Amino acid sequence: MxxxxxxxxxxxxxxxxxxxxxxxxxxxxxxxxxxxxxxxxxxxxxxxxxxxxxxxxxxxxxxxxxxxxxxxxxxxxxxxxxxxxxxxxxxxxxxxxxxxxxxxxxxxxxxxxxxxxxxxxxxxxxxxxxxxxxxxxxDLQSHPLLAGLGVEPTGNALDGALLAGLLAGKRAPLKAALMDQRVVAGLGNIYVCEALWRAGLSPRRTAASLAGTGGRATERSKRLAEAIRIVINEAVAAGGSSLRDYVQADGSLGYFQHRFNVYDRAGEPCRKEGCSGIIRRIVQGGRSTFHCPVCQR
DNA sequence: ACTACTCCCTGCCAGC
DNA sequence: TGCTGGCAGGGAGTAG
CATH class of the missing domain: 3.20.190.10 (MutM-like, N-terminal)
Incomplete structure (x- = not known):
């Protein structure tokens, strides 16, 4: 869930x-x-x-x-x-x-x-x-379950420079790198897809392509760090996403699922202003990835 | 140290 | 009506 x-x-x-x-x-x-x-x-x-x-x-x-x-x-x-x-x-x-x-x-x-x-x-x-x-x-922080976890995407710690450093040297697709809890902690399939869409970045691009020293890479890593923080903060404010019959502890429903721009929207039009793309579903690492092939590059 | 792939388990849904 | 296959918000384990 x-x-x-x-x-x-x-x-x-x-x-x-x-x-x-x-x-x-x-x-x-x-x-x-x-x-x-x-x-x-x-x-x-x-x-x-x-x-x-x-x-x-x-x-x-x-x-x-x-x-x-x-x-x-x-x-x-x-x-x-x-x-x-x-x-x-x-x-x-x-x-x-x-x-x-x-x-x-x-x-x-x-x-x-x-x-x-x-x-x-x-x-x-x-x-x-x-x-x-x-x-x-x-010794909670050194417990095996928690010791290797990456940066929290809430708070101020996650910025472009930090993200670029975390992605450096990784040849894995950007999507896979972001799913790794040792990089950014707490992201999963929905919010990785949403953050990549917001940042206009292809899930298939290599993680290391955001880690170069050039201005382009710096600009991309900054955009992605901001997108992750915004998506996560908005989702928390919305009470999360309720898929299927998932309800919160007090019985109420989260409503972020109504704000999905790509997740579970295969075949539907991209919502980015001025974009004529159609959302596609691909499979990466055995999991569905939803993205717009037109505006996510 | 990386990356890729399989598997854990149950429920639900589309398609036949 | 069934049945079957595919898919689901995660991540540990293994092999290369």
Missing amino acids: PELPEVETVRRGLQPVMEGARITKVEQRRADLRFPFPAGFSDRLNGRYITALARRAKYLLVHLDDGAVLISHLGMSGSFRIEEGGVSARPGAFQHPRSKEERHDHVVFHLERRETGLARVIYNDPRRFGFMALAEAA
Whole structure:
């Protein structure tokens, strides 16, 4: 499911429910998701207070009062939902038949809160590409899952010069390089396609073509860095993208999908002003890439 | 150190 | 109605 904007939206949805709450019980309904749960997973969480909900790249980070950190990745199809007072927080329109919904509920966090009482936060993941791990806050940044991650595209760190340096020497297609979490952390298939369109750059051009010393390369890397930041920030502001039946933790839908310029628009006209191109779907690295062959060069 | 490719898993949809 | 194949927001592992 989620790229950075969706994970950030999940984080914001869970924050008011989880921060400050005590975990009274963790129901772990299977031994593994993509990977086995760490040994003693639920025991380590039981009784702990949640001090903060954070995010790094596509990872959700649940900080606990004893210095432990629950690292959660949603894979392709993971989602959290909140249930309070025994009733789902999801609006009726998205209510699946109970049995179908619950079949892929893999972890249930039972929470107790001073002000607002009991709640459950439920992790559901049909494809089980998601996973959970435990770390210590003191060495969170050096944890194997997080250590190699690249620059966050939110914030001010990502600029043309930095991006050019990251892409230098790479003969891979620009699309593939941007999908690599060690370069820019948190981008996925949708937002890479959207950012390349916004920057007017072909997904097939080599990554290194943005890293040269010439004025052209400098101008391209600057354009792309700006495009990435704008697309990601706009998507976060829109609450992410809701494909298929994906909903946020509080049951509402993101709406960035209505602003896609290329993703899933094969055969439709390019929306760039003055461009007469038709959006095409190609396959790179086994994944769909959507682009305009006319204005993306 | 790169790059390319396969695989993990379930659900959904188009086409027959 | 089925069935089949292809596709899906990710990324680890392996081989070259």
